Amino acid sequence: MEDRIREQWEINAESFTDLIAGIGTPHHRQILNPCVEELLGDVKDKKLLDAGCGEGYLARYYAKKGALVTAVDLSQHLIETSKKLTEMEDVSVDYRVANICHLDSISNNEFDIILSNLVLLNIPCLDDAFREFYRILRRGGYLVFSIVHPAFNFYGPGSWEMGEKNPDTGRREGVYFKVDRYFDEKEFKRYWTTRKGDKFPAAISFFHRTLSTYLNTLIASGFNLIAFREPLPIIRDPFFEREERIPFFAVCKAEKR
Numbered sequence: 168m169e170d171r172i173r174e175q176w177e178i179n180a181e182s183f184t185d186l187i188a189g190i191g192t193p194h195h196r197q198i199l200n201p202c203v204e205e206l207l208g209d210v211k212d213k214k215l216l217d218a219g220c221g222e223g224y225l226a227r228y229y230a231k232k233g234a235l236v237t238a239v240d241l242s243q244h245l246i247e248t249s250k251k252l253t254e255m256e257d258v259s260v261d262y263r264v265a266n267i268c269h270l271d272s273i274s275n276n277e278f279d280i281i282l283s284n285l286v287l288l289n290i291p292c293l294d295d296a297f298r299e300f301y302r303i304l305r306r307g308g309y310l311v312f313s314i315v316h317p318a319f320n321f322y323g324p325g326s327w328e329m330g331e332k333n334p335d336t337g338r339r340e341g342v343y344f345k346v347d348r349y350f351d352e353k354e355f356k357r358y359w360t361t362r363k364g365d366k367f368p369a370a371i372s373f374f375h376r377t378l379s380t381y382l383n384t385l386i387a388s389g390f391n392l393i394a395f396r397e398p399l400p401i402i403r404d405p406f407f408e409r410e411e412r413i414p415f416f417a418v419c420k421a422e423k424r
């Protein structure tokens with residue numbers, strides 16, 4: 168399973184790097200990232216792990232804010248890309264190829280903060296990841312993770328019923344969001360598209376789980392849930408008409424007791 172997931176990200180590494188473009192998509196910038204940043208709080212001089220860093224734009228961002236950042240990803244290609252992109256900036260990040268479900272190279276109580284941004288929905292081993300996060304955090308340290316909202320998961324059992332294309336925004340209008348078989352926890356495969364509209368070369372696995380599975384697995388690993396957010400766009404823009412009606416992302420902050 169690990170090899171299969173790794174291969175997807177190796178094959179998609181360049182397309183994914185193109186999609187993120189060092190800054191994230193409009194949905195990341197206008198909805199998710201401000202919420203994550205607020206929950207992370209002051210990162211200065213904190214030891215922060217970016218767990219599943221992709222091409223590393225958040226690792227670099229928080230390193231610039233003064234965090235001492237280690238960033239891991241399953242994909243060798245994405246770690247190499249992250250290193251190259253970081254060399255071009257005046258920051259330092261310790262990048263490593265690693266599986267967040269088996270963080271053997273990291274010792275107990277090593278980090279103050281763990282950020283795992285849009286990763287846990289792509290892994291089959293949620294309980295192992297939470298157990299590892301708990302082990303490597305110091306007491307009082309915290310985890311902030313984000314996922315696509317499981318109840319409105321268009322990479323899983325849900326999708327928008329689409330209307331006409333809005334000529335002003337270039338997006339199709341949403342008539343309503345339809346969801347069925349929410350309780351069937353299973354793997355879905357989806358293709359993403361690049362900024363230019365090209366299909367990614369490989370399908371990506373998304374492991375749909377209920378919100379209660381996420382939260383109960385987190386709590387069973389020993390964490391205290393201290394914040395849960397369903398962020399709205401930070402700007403009023405017709406482009407985000409659909410995202411003002413239902414939550415696109417869910418974000419949790421949890422503390423190691």
Ligand SMILES: C[S@@+](CC[C@H](N)C(=O)[O-])C[C@H]1O[C@@H](n2cnc3c(N)ncnc32)[C@H](O)[C@@H]1O
Nearest residue numbers: 176219220221240241242265266267284285286
């Ligand atoms: C949707 S991307 C998010 C990347 C980054 N956090 C961001 O916000 O741009 C998911 C990332 O998780 C990585 N990944 C998937 N399974 C992983 C695992 N078991 N351990 C570490 N990284 C993993 C993928 O290689 C990919 O870079």
